[in-house]
Amino acid sequence: MKRFGNFMDSFGAILLAVIWISPLLFAFWAATHSTSDAVNLRLFSPWTMDNFIVAWNGAPWLKYFINTFSLVTVILIGQFILVTLAGFAFAQLQFPGKDFVFILVLMQLFILPEVLIVENYAMVSRLGLFDTILGVGMPYMASAFGIFLMRQAFKGVPIELHEAARIEGCGLLGILWRVYVPLAKPTYLAYALVSVSTHWNNFLWPLIVTNSPETRPLTVGLSIFGAPENGVDISVISAATLMSVAPLLIAFLIFQRQFVQAFLRAGIK
Amino acid sequence: MTTGPFVAIKDVAKRWNGQLGVEGITLDIPEGSFTALLGPSGCGKSTTLRLLAGLELPDEGKIFIDGKDVTTSAASDRNLSMVFQSYALFPHLSVAENVVFGLKVRRVPKLERQKKLHRALEITGLLGYEDRKPGELSGGQRQRVALARAIVAGQRLCLMDEPLSNLDAKLRNSVRKDIKKLQRDLGITVVYVTHDQTEAMSMADTVVLMKDGHIQQVGPPEELYNKPNNTFVAEFVGAPAMALISSDGLSGFEAGQRLGIRAENIQIVPKGEGRLTCTITESEFLGSETLIGLDHAHATGLCVLKSGMALMPEGDTIDITFTDEHLHVFDASGQRIATQT
Numbered sequence A: 001m002k003r004f005g006n007f008m009d010s011f012g013a014i015l016l017a018v019i020w021i022s023p024l025l026f027a028f029w030a031a032t033h034s035t036s037d038a039v040n041l042r043l044f045s046p047w048t049m050d051n052f053i054v055a056w057n058g059a060p061w062l063k064y065f066i067n068t069f070s071l072v073t074v075i076l077i078g079q080f081i082l083v084t085l086a087g088f089a090f091a092q093l094q095f096p097g098k099d100f101v102f103i104l105v106l107m108q109l110f111i112l113p114e115v116l117i118v119e120n121y122a123m124v125s126r127l128g129l130f131d132t133i134l135g136v137g138m139p140y141m142a143s144a145f146g147i148f149l150m151r152q153a154f155k156g157v158p159i160e161l162h163e164a165a166r167i168e169g170c171g172l173l174g175i176l177w178r179v180y181v182p183l184a185k186p187t188y189l190a191y192a193l194v195s196v197s198t199h200w201n202n203f204l205w206p207l208i209v210t211n212s213p214e215t216r217p218l219t220v221g222l223s224i225f226g227a228p229e230n231g232v233d234i235s236v237i238s239a240a241t242l243m244s245v246a247p248l249l250i251a252f253l254i255f256q257r258q259f260v261q262a263f264l265r266a267g268i269k
Numbered sequence B: 001m002t003t004g005p006f007v008a009i010k011d012v013a014k015r016w017n018g019q020l021g022v023e024g025i026t027l028d029i030p031e032g033s034f035t036a037l038l039g040p041s042g043c044g045k046s047t048t049l050r051l052l053a054g055l056e057l058p059d060e061g062k063i064f065i066d067g068k069d070v071t072t073s074a075a076s077d078r079n080l081s082m083v084f085q086s087y088a089l090f091p092h093l094s095v096a097e098n099v100v101f102g103l104k105v106r107r108v109p110k111l112e113r114q115k116k117l118h119r120a121l122e123i124t125g126l127l128g129y130e131d132r133k134p135g136e137l138s139g140g141q142r143q144r145v146a147l148a149r150a151i152v153a154g155q156r157l158c159l160m161d162e163p164l165s166n167l168d169a170k171l172r173n174s175v176r177k178d179i180k181k182l183q184r185d186l187g188i189t190v191v192y193v194t195h196d197q198t199e200a201m202s203m204a205d206t207v208v209l210m211k212d213g214h215i216q217q218v219g220p221p222e223e224l225y226n227k228p229n230n231t232f233v234a235e236f237v238g239a240p241a242m243a244l245i246s247s248d249g250l251s252g253f254e255a256g257q258r259l260g261i262r263a264e265n266i267q268i269v270p271k272g273e274g275r276l277t278c279t280i281t282e283s284e285f286l287g288s289e290t291l292i293g294l295d296h297a298h299a300t301g302l303c304v305l306k307s308g309m310a311l312m313p314e315g316d317t318i319d320i321t322f323t324d325e326h327l328h329v330f331d332a333s334g335q336r337i338a339t340q341t
Helices: A002-031 A035-039 A050-058 A061-092 A098-110 A113-126 A133-140 A144-155 A159-167 A172-183 A185-201 A204-209 A218-225 A234-268 B045-053 B095-099 B101-105 B110-124 B139-152 B169-186 B197-203 B221-226 B231-236
Strands: B007-016 B019-029 B034-038 B060-065 B080-083 B157-161 B189-194 B206-211 B214-219 B243-246 B258-261 B267-269 B276-285 B289-295 B303-307 B317-321 B328-330
Touching: A002 A035, A002 A050, A002 A234, A035 A234, A050 A234, A061 A098, A061 A133, A061 A144, A061 A172, A061 A185, A061 A218, A061 A234, A098 A144, A113 A133, A113 A204, A133 A204, A144 A185, A159 A172, A159 B080, A159 B101, A172 A185, A172 B101, A185 A218, A185 A234, A204 A218, A218 A234, B007 B045, B019 B045, B019 B206, B019 B214, B034 B045, B034 B197, B045 B060, B045 B080, B045 B157, B045 B189, B045 B206, B080 B139, B095 B101, B095 B110, B095 B139, B101 B110, B101 B139, B110 B139, B139 B157, B139 B169, B169 B189, B169 B197, B189 B197, B197 B221, B206 B221, B206 B231, B214 B221, B214 B231, B231 B243, B231 B258, B231 B328, B267 B303
Parallel strands: B034 B189, B034 B206, B080 B157, B157 B189
Antiparallel strands: B007 B019, B007 B060, B206 B214, B243 B258, B258 B328, B267 B317, B276 B289, B276 B317, B289 B303
């Protein structure tokens, strides 16, 4: 009975993995073969790179890549600054109404970002940031999840270290920068991971708030490239998709071990 | 050089939500001295040290360091260093970075930093360990890193919060000597918190014994040992502690008085010649002598020392005697009665 249970565990895991990866595998298959070969699943048909060339020439991909890259960078920097300061305040400082404000921040976790799209749109327009990278990134910078994560990480820092730094002459921001931030490194890494992959893949909000190829990130560019009015060529679209996800995918494959460790360490603390 | 005490604490009180922290602490500490704050846990000795360090602010009273009123100054403005019980080394920094942390914060030029670092590591015997992380060091080495960090800036006042309590007994003895030597060589003023009376007695010039947030007695170790102010001091200081006999058990004293006597002043005498007859409860061989615990209806903590290996069977009764000049007399409230005959 126990052996059967083990078998079912492994079987289930493998089944899930196959289901999970099959779209990616199919995209890879389609991108490297001509359309008719791909659709008819001719296993021994010749491989080709033409689809990538066609896709690359079909849209300003380089611009999209740069846009997505700057978008996730801007968001991450903004998040690090806000999340560090807010997390530190909630973890180590005393101020009136602290608990109430913290609950307000946590309530953000219950609200789907999609619900706020109209409100965010109005705000970004008022700020004159419509159709800019900063405008796309701004609504996500004050992340409740990040604030909570950092608060927990900072709370785990022994108070003696804080006091020792105080005696050695550090001001509050000095202590934050020299003691808390370095000690929370694993948490920052784990958080950066979640943030980058989320915003690399984010689609709906950038679609609404960007208007030109100058600011459009990859996801929006890809969907416009694959829109029916441009004619559906499954192989070319697959090639474009692979190109879009490749940087993230390669980074994950290379840093797999570090990522898992970062999460584990952040969890243990 | 300023006149008057280097550190002065005047009528300082600190309370937490009505609970007592410390109350009415008045203390003068001369420059270059070694002062131990001694007491059982929860007596307020650490609170006193934290008030002095500026990690807590007093509700009442004033604190002066080097003639300056620092009562409300930030910890960083008090020009002192501190050694924590847990050492509080920064785990992400190497030994060298830990030691120069404060110098870096205070923007001391690099060359001077190097020089001071070298000297501090030399004094603490840590040369060659510069690049290790605290996690790769033994407890004793970590302790020395904490000491190096405390002396590197050349602050004249150094506070230590039970720095030896995380070391094993053997190491503790040697580090105790090292700290004492360091303090003498550098001429710094040390305020040292401990619950271990042996540590306090062996290291300090002045011992401050505290209980329940109040100072019980301030004085050199021999004074606390020979002239305890009250029964609490008598029972806390010394190993073995002073035995207390109620006046009911002895003739010639007023009712309600209590009499203290040290083990070394008690002699065992043949049956019938002693002033008290006691039952032996335990024999403890200490090496050069044997400590024999005694039980008597009117006494607590009674014991006697016999030289060499001299175990005595438990349950036997023996007679003991002592002279009145060795007796410490305390009144009903436990205070010492000064005039003795």
